[in-house]
């Protein structure tokens with residue numbers, strides 16, 4: 001091969017390489033490849049400045065830090081959750097407060113000692129109920145706890161109290177993505193093949209619960225009632241043994257949860273089997 005032919009071949013190769021690279025660059029603008037990761041950028045910043053966009057972080061604002069125009073409402077909402085007896089007395093029919101189950105007014109990350117979190121709840125409603133053919137909004141869901149967990153009455157949607165609660169929920173949900181996968185919300189049921197034994201549940205109740213909740217489950221100055229006329233009624237989420245077991249496993253005895261999976265299931269079977277008021281569905 002002559003020198004010219006070698007040079008010619010090299011030029012051809014280089015030209016093809018450049019043209020090829022150009023074509024694939026242009027194509028990549030229009031064609032989406034299966035494994036291409038879409039980097040989301042925020043409206044204000046570049047991807048580099050906000051690399052965590054899309055990641056859900058627990059960092060709720062406090063009600064006292066709400067902006068002036070919503071601060072009174074957010075604070076009232078928070079106070080209703082902390083002391084429902086005092087701030088929404090007309091709507092409560094037992095001795096519980098929202099925070100009996102939604103610890104710290106729901107400003108927790110759930111999990112161990114967190115009770116039932118409400119951070120981000122405003123980003124996950126309305127929730128479409130398959131079969132019922134309606135979308136349950138936050139007012140309806142909140143009223144569900146008033147009627148059942150609190151054995152009380154429905155708050156008018158435009159009442160001062162309901163407006164305050166929803167404002168509070170919106171505020172502590174600030175920055176969380178609508179319908180994002182907010183992992184700390186919701187009860188995670190215990191996965192176990194153990195058959196709950198309410199008889200053993202009596203022993204556990206006597207050893208580990210009665211000291212605070214009272215021998216008859218009717219509550220003491222330290223802890224709210226677990227059954228009877230002053231506790232949640234039989235329509236409440238907590239009246240479902242699977243829910244109570246999951247809650248007790250992570251949270252009871254209060255601040256020092258130590259129930260095994262089996263103990264939690266047994267004591268829940270006993271507690272939910274005790275007498276409580278019946279929820280009469282209004283038609």
Ligand code: HEC
Nearest residue numbers: 096097098100101141142145146149185186187232237238
């Ligand atoms: C006896 C315990 C208990 C009390 C008291 C209680 N709740 Fe609840 N609440 C629950 C349970 C259980 C759930 C269902 C959690 C789930 O489905 O994972 C729930 C769910 C909720 C939800 C929806 C949360 C979600 O993730 O979808 C809201 C909102 C709520 N409660 C508000 C309130 C308010 C406001 C009060 C006081 C007026 C209150 N709750 C009192 C037990 C309680």
Ligand code: HEC
Nearest residue numbers: 099100103208209212222223224225226248252253254267
């Ligand atoms: C050291 C005291 C203490 C012990 C022991 C204790 N609890 Fe509680 N429990 C509390 C307190 C306090 C609350 C309310 C928390 C709040 O208001 O922030 C509570 C709330 C509850 C609730 C939700 C509210 C209600 O009254 O229904 C359930 C259910 C519950 N406890 C079950 C149990 C079970 C089951 C045991 C035994 C395994 C137990 N607790 C042991 C102090 C205790």
